Structures are given as structure tokens and as C-alpha cells.
Amino acid sequence: MIDLSTIVVADSAGEPVRIGEIVDRPTMVDVVRYYGCPPCRLFLDQIAERMPQIEAAGGGALGIGPRAAYQAAGLQRRGIPFPLLLDPAHHVGRAVGLRRQSLLRFVFDLRAWGRWLRAFLRKGQGMVTGGWWEVPAVLVLDADARVVWAHRGRSIGDYPSIDESMQQLLAATESAR
Numbered sequence: 617m618i619d620l621s622t623i624v625v626a627d628s629a630g631e632p633v634r635i636g637e638i639v640d641r642p643t644m645v646d647v648v649r650y651y652g653c654p655p656c657r658l659f660l661d662q663i664a665e666r667m668p669q670i671e672a673a674g675g676g677a678l679g680i681g682p683r684a685a686y687q688a689a690g691l692q693r694r695g696i697p698f699p700l701l702l703d704p705a706h707h708v709g710r711a712v713g714l715r716r717q718s719l720l721r722f723v724f725d726l727r728a729w730g731r732w733l734r735a736f737l738r739k740g741q742g743m744v745t746g747g748w749w750e751v752p753a754v755l756v757l758d759a760d761a762r763v764v765w766a767h768r769g770r771s772i773g774d775y776p777s778i779d780e781s782m783q784q785l786l787a788a789t790e791s792a793r
Contacts, residue, residue, distance in 0.1 A: 655773030
């Protein structure tokens with residue numbers, strides 16, 4: 617089991633924080649490419665819409681992105697009700713085995729570009745602060761910040777459905793009882 621409890625990231629004010637200090641219950645974590653990425657912002661919004669259900673089940677949520685505290689703060693001002701953390705050194709991505717996408721996949725993955733376009737039409741494009749090689753992930757952590765489920769994206773917008781992610785989180789909250 618992958619333990620993220622000792623990994624140090626930064627809060628949106630730039631202050632260092634260990635993931636284990638924040639996670640005290642089963643938690644869904646969206647590891648975004650960057651906070652301006654349209655598919656990433658769309659998934660963050662989907663989690664935000666489900667927060668009443670997440671909290672009622674005893675769970676929590678986090679976002680973790682590589683940079684751009686101003687983008688994270690802007691998303692929180694616009695209604696993301698959970699912490700958005702910064703991990704410029706990609707400690708979380710490396711710990712969970714996220715691999716960089718290849719240039720060929722980046723250029724020629726038409727499904728990825730379709731996902732990006734659909735999200736762009738709904739969310740627009742934020743300032744690009746990430747690299748083309750970065751991919752997203754969705755994790756479910758237990759109350760000790762250990763990964764109990766992971767979806768590792770392979771290209772832009774490669775997210776599981778919010779329903780699948782919720783099922784995994786609800787299973788973790790049930791196991792914690």
C-alpha cells in the first residue's frame with residue numbers, strides 16, 4: 617500500500633504541509649495536470665457537486681496540482697469547497713507511479729483531445745502552467761493517507777467517471793466504520 621502521509625506539499629498560501637496532517641478520513645484526491653487545465657477543472661467541479669454526499673458518508677476531498685497558487689485560490693473563490701494543494705516537485709505523482717505521457721500520445725491521442733475540447737467548451741482554458749507531459753490521477757486515501765484505490769491517467773483528461781470515483785470513496789468510508 618502506498619503511504620502518502622509523510623509527503624510534504626504546500627497549501628494555497630505556500631505554507632508546507634504534510635498530507636498526513638490534512639487527511640484524517642477517507643479522502644478523494646484529484647491530482648491535476650495544473651489548475652488551469654479544462655478537464656481537471658471540470659473534474660474538480662464534479663467533486664465539489666458531490667461534496668454533500670462525500671461529507672455525509674464521512675469522507676473528504678483534496679486537489680493537488682504542480683503549481684499556480686493563484687489558480688488554486690481562484691478556483692476556491694469560485695466555489696471549490698476543499699483544499700487545493702501545490703506539489704511543484706511532483707512528489708505525489710512519483711509516489712503513486714504516474715508516468716509522463718509520450719509526445720506521440722500527446723499529439724495523436726484523438727480521444728484525449730476530444731475530452732479536452734468538451735471540457736474547454738464548458739470551462740474555458742486557464743493560464744497554462746503545466747507541461748504537456750503531465751497526466752492526471754484520482755486517488756482514494758484511507759484515514760491514514762494510504763492509497764486504497766488509484767486511477768492513473770495516461771493522457772489529457774483521462775479521468776474515471778465521478779460515479780466510479782464515488783463508489784471507491786464510499787467503499788473506503790464503509791471500510792473505515
